[in-house]
Amino acid sequence: MIDEETEDEDDASSPSTNHHGQERESASKTDDLSPCYKMSSSSIGGFGLFAARPISQGALVFAETPLLTQPLSPTRTNSSILNVLAQRTREEQCAFFALSNAHKTERPGRPVLLPALGIFETNALPCGSTLPPASGDTGEAKTSGSKDAKAGKADHGGREGIFLRAARLNHSCRPNVWRTWDVSSQEMTFRALRDIAQDEELCMNYADVDILGTREERAAEIEKAFGFVCACEVCELKGKEGKDSDRRRADIKRLFEEIGTCSKEPTLGLRKVSIAMRLLKEEQVMHYEASFCFDAFQFCVMVSDFVNAKAWVKKAWEASCDTMGPESPAAHTFKLYWANPRAHPLAGTLPHMTLSGPDGDEKAVDDTPPRGTTVVTRVTRIS
Numbered sequence: 001m002i003d004e005e006t007e008d009e010d011d012a013s014s015p016s017t018n019h020h021g022q023e024r025e026s027a028s029k030t031d032d033l034s035p036c037y038k039m040s041s042s043s044i045g046g047f048g049l050f051a052a053r054p055i056s057q058g059a060l061v062f063a064e065t066p067l068l069t070q071p072l073s074p075t076r077t078n079s080s081i082l083n084v085l086a087q088r089t090r091e092e093q094c095a096f097f098a099l100s101n102a103h104k105t106e107r108p109g110r111p112v113l114l115p116a117l118g119i120f121e122t123n124a125l126p127c128g129s130t131l132p133p134a135s136g137d138t139g140e141a142k143t144s145g146s147k148d149a150k151a152g153k154a155d156h157g158g159r160e161g162i163f164l165r166a167a168r169l170n171h172s173c174r175p176n177v178w179r180t181w182d183v184s185s186q187e188m189t190f191r192a193l194r195d196i197a198q199d200e201e202l203c204m205n206y207a208d209v210d211i212l213g214t215r216e217e218r219a220a221e222i223e224k225a226f227g228f229v230c231a232c233e234v235c236e237l238k239g240k241e242g243k244d245s246d247r248r249r250a251d252i253k254r255l256f257e258e259i260g261t262c263s264k265e266p267t268l269g270l271r272k273v274s275i276a277m278r279l280l281k282e283e284q285v286m287h288y289e290a291s292f293c294f295d296a297f298q299f300c301v302m303v304s305d306f307v308n309a310k311a312w313v314k315k316a317w318e319a320s321c322d323t324m325g326p327e328s329p330a331a332h333t334f335k336l337y338w339a340n341p342r343a344h345p346l347a348g349t350l351p352h353m354t355l356s357g358p359d360g361d362e363k364a365v366d367d368t369p370p371r372g373t374t375v376v377t378r379v380t381r382i383s
């Protein structure tokens with residue numbers, strides 16, 4: 001089916017004929033088969049992984065299968081971990097026991113754990129079920145209102161695992177690597193969130209750390225779960241810069257929630273998305289971009305603005321390719337809606353209206369206020 005709007009679309013035309021899309025898919029794979037990372041001592045702490053060569057945004061840094069997985073706490077025990085470890089090679093067992101353990105000494109509210117359990121609790125990453133995904137668990141992108149879904153913490157079936165290589169990645173509250181559990185391959189994939197220079201340290205955000213919290217909140221979480229003081233570039237910010245960072249993250253978090261309540265107010269919802277997109281860029285936490293873009297897409301389809309809907313879902317697709325990979329369920333979903341935005345169940349559920357596309361705030365260089373009440377052109381501050 002050819003939309004009448006398609007004639008006006010350049011960047012957001014059909015995904016099957018879009019060259020950007022094909023380039024993105026191939027750019028998401030590493031051409032050089034040698035590892036693009038190396039292990040070295042880190043100024044953040046202990047050993048870390050570093051870029052062995054420049055890594056492009058969206059490139060697969062590595063994929064890893066878990067050494068072992070366990071059900072969520074408190075079902076797992078030291079014995080249940082040792083039982084699985086007994087089936088691994090001697091070398092793997094040694095590598096496991098060489099990992100850091102934040103539960104060796106007693107800290108307020110945190111008792112000492114037996115070694116295997118302590119190491120597991122310190123290093124485990126959510127990785128879903130080792131069983132085939134249940135019917136209905138398509139991994140489809142979540143919509144508004146769920147911070148966990150936006151933070152990549154969707155329920156994958158309640159298992160956590162140890163990944164020996166990934167355990168060498170240090171934490172940053174501004175990560176440059178994003179991890180995604182690939183249900184079909186049963187691997188954890190790690191992709192570059194932005195272009196990474198040679199010798200730059202590769203950092204992810206550790207499980208259970210809400211990186212949209214303030215520095216104080218993050219410090220408390222990190223100290224409680226991992227027993228160290230975060231020395232990442234954001235936590236090291238002082239004075240006004242530090243306060244600005246805290247404020248931006250708090251605003252992004254608030255917008256997550258507020259956008260979820262805007263289903264009857266698409267103009268307002270889209271204005272909040274525009275603000276959030278600007279804050280993400282300023283704070284360099286772009287891994288939330290796909291979720292916000294998909295929210296914007298939904299606002300546009302509600303009012304039958306399919307031109308801007310396509311532009312938004314195309315951007316969501318690009319962002320999901322960079323974080324979760326072009327073969328991820330979310331990327332597939334976004335690509336389908338890019339081809340046919342009318343297929344979305346919310347399409348046409350509100351009166352027709354023209355909203356704005358993702359480039360609206362970039363094209364405008366002045367603070368021109370919105371024209372009229374139904375068209376969003378640019379929003380520069382939170383009301």
Ligand SMILES: [Zn+2]
Nearest residue numbers: 173230232235
């Ligand atoms: Zn930090």
